Amino acid sequence: MQAAQFVEQLELNNEALFRASELQVKSYFDSKPSKAELIDHFKGRMVNERMNMVEISAQIAAAPADADTTELNLLAKQAQDEAKHFRMVKNVIEHLSGEPCDVGAAVEEHADQLASKGAALIKKYGGDKNPVMLALYQLVAEGRAARNWAMMSECIDDQFIASTYAKIAKDEKFHASIGRRQLMQLCEDPVAQQQIMEVADAMRKDLFLITCAKSGMSPESKAIMENAYGSL
Amino acid sequence: MKTGKQFVKDLEKEFSAIYQVSDLVARKFFNSNPSKDQLLEHFKRKMFNERWNMIELAQKVSQLDLHTDTDLCVLLSKQVMDEAKHYKMVREVLDHINGSPIDLDDAHRTHGTKNPSQGASLIDKYEAHGDEMTLALYQFLAEGRAAVVWQTMAEIVEDDFVASRYSKIARDEKFHSNIGRMSLEKMCDTPEAQEKCSKLAKEMYWDLYEVSCLSNTAPTQEMKDIMLTAYGQPTRELAVAI
Numbered sequence: 001m002q003a004a005q006f007v008e009q010l011e012l013n014n015e016a017l018f019r020a021s022e023l024q025v026k027s028y029f030d031s032k033p034s035k036a037e038l039i040d041h042f043k044g045r046m047v048n049e050r051m052n053m054v055e056i057s058a059q060i061a062a063a064p065a066d067a068d069t070t071e072l073n074l075l076a077k078q079a080q081d082e083a084k085h086f087r088m089v090k091n092v093i094e095h096l097s098g099e100p101c102d103v104g105a106a107v108e109e110h111a112d113q114l115a116s117k118g119a120a121l122i123k124k125y126g127g128d129k130n131p132v133m134l135a136l137y138q139l140v141a142e143g144r145a146a147r148n149w150a151m152m153s154e155c156i157d158d159q160f161i162a163s164t165y166a167k168i169a170k171d172e173k174f175h176a177s178i179g180r181r182q183l184m185q186l187c188e189d190p191v192a193q194q195q196i197m198e199v200a201d202a203m204r205k206d207l208f209l210i211t212c213a214k215s216g217m218s219p220e221s222k223a224i225m226e227n228a229y230g231s232l
Numbered sequence: 233m234k235t236g237k238q239f240v241k242d243l244e245k246e247f248s249a250i251y252q253v254s255d256l257v258a259r260k261f262f263n264s265n266p267s268k269d270q271l272l273e274h275f276k277r278k279m280f281n282e283r284w285n286m287i288e289l290a291q292k293v294s295q296l297d298l299h300t301d302t303d304l305c306v307l308l309s310k311q312v313m314d315e316a317k318h319y320k321m322v323r324e325v326l327d328h329i330n331g332s333p334i335d336l337d338d339a340h341r342t343h344g345t346k347n348p349s350q351g352a353s354l355i356d357k358y359e360a361h362g363d364e365m366t367l368a369l370y371q372f373l374a375e376g377r378a379a380v381v382w383q384t385m386a387e388i389v390e391d392d393f394v395a396s397r398y399s400k401i402a403r404d405e406k407f408h409s410n411i412g413r414m415s416l417e418k419m420c421d422t423p424e425a426q427e428k429c430s431k432l433a434k435e436m437y438w439d440l441y442e443v444s445c446l447s448n449t450a451p452t453q454e455m456k457d458i459m460l461t462a463y464g465q466p467t468r469e470l471a472v473a474i
């Protein structure tokens with residue numbers, strides 16, 4: 001299959017994950033979580049943004065000699081966006097709590113949950129060593145993040161938080177497009193296509209389970225996932 | 233005791249001599265009408281210096297302490313992005329001078345290893361100190377010097393394509409220098425810290441003098457006089473004449 005056609009198919013197949021994740025987000029906010037729950041929820045998101053900053057920066061630091069200069073520019077832009085998101089979510093937490101947020105303490109609090117953050121999947125799927133896997137992660141995980149942040153932006157009444165999340169959603173969409181661009185180049189190779197086919201559904205399921213970790217799984221979103229990717 | 237801000241402001245006044253020498257070195261090289269090969273050689277070193285800066289800073293961001301201020305995370309990652317842009321921009325300048333795309337793999341083989349004529353080579357030396365103040369001072373002083381050198385090149389080079397890129401790089405380097413300034417202002421808030429910073433700066437002036445002279449051209453008497461008048465005799469043997 002040609003790379004463009006393969007990537008288009010991949011994106012179509014992401015749609016069930018994106019829709020199921022949106023439903024989870026909506027269900028969580030419809031449940032009217034308390035302020036303390038919300039703060040804890042956003043601390044988790046803040047830590048995930050920090051992890052993304054760290055992981056993408058590590059990718060740049062380990063870039064091979066022949067790495068494309070445009071590709072490096074895009075990754076560096078993404079790392080900076082992740083740093084900005086880290087700060088933006090911190091500001092949201094301070095806005096909610098009315099007091100300064102100790103980011104170090106928050107990272108330590110969530111230290112035992114780091115393996116359950118989306119960013120941990122970069123290493124799980126070998127994205128730290130294999131550019132095909134990093135690009136797949138970007139397309140799937142950042143694409144899902146874009147839809148989740150956009151849904152949060154719609155669900156939240158507070159204008160400060162809603163506008164912050166709308167901005168993050170826009171950036172995440174751009175990061176997904178970096179993955180798409182990279183996959184268009186890498187997936188001319190049938191071996192790369194095969195590698196992706198072997199793990200794509202597992203990655204989608206992992207991402208969905210991360211979304212459900214705190215809020216529980218709604219029957220509707222579970223059905224969407226299982227119809228698309230098999231049993232969870 | 234001076235405040236951190238006042239100390240750093242006064243310290244910056246000392247930088248003018250090394251900045252002046254760096255400016256003279258750049259002018260001497262470009263006024264000598266370098267051949268195309270010499271220019272390619274010069275800019276390959278510059279290109280990989282930008283790449284090394286990008287790599288070293290990205291590594292630093294990936295290892296930041298958990299309690300690092302989020303503003304500093306944003307500023308440092310902005311600098312990584314700038315260095316990545318500069319790497320690409322200098323590559324475009326090389327393609328432009330060459331008349332066709334350069335072979336990046338080949339350039340990496342010949343110029344991809346850090347050498348003493350690249351400012352980034354000093355990062356290894358200062359990293360070995362394992363000391364935040366040394367790195368902040370390097371950023372403040374060396375990125376400020378880089379801003380001067382890129383701006384000088386932008387003024388001398390007649391080609392508009394090249395000049396516009398250098399001018400942009402110069403502006404970014406100035407911004408990076410300010411990141412170092414902000415960190416130093418916070419760190420230099422005790423007499424001990426100020427004394428340590430002054431001592432480090434005196435070493436760094438001579439390190440940067442070596443980098444300037446090794447990268448382009450042998451120092452002239454005027455350059456030597458400027459350095460000696462401002463900083464006195466170096467406390468170690470230099471790899472270039474003084």
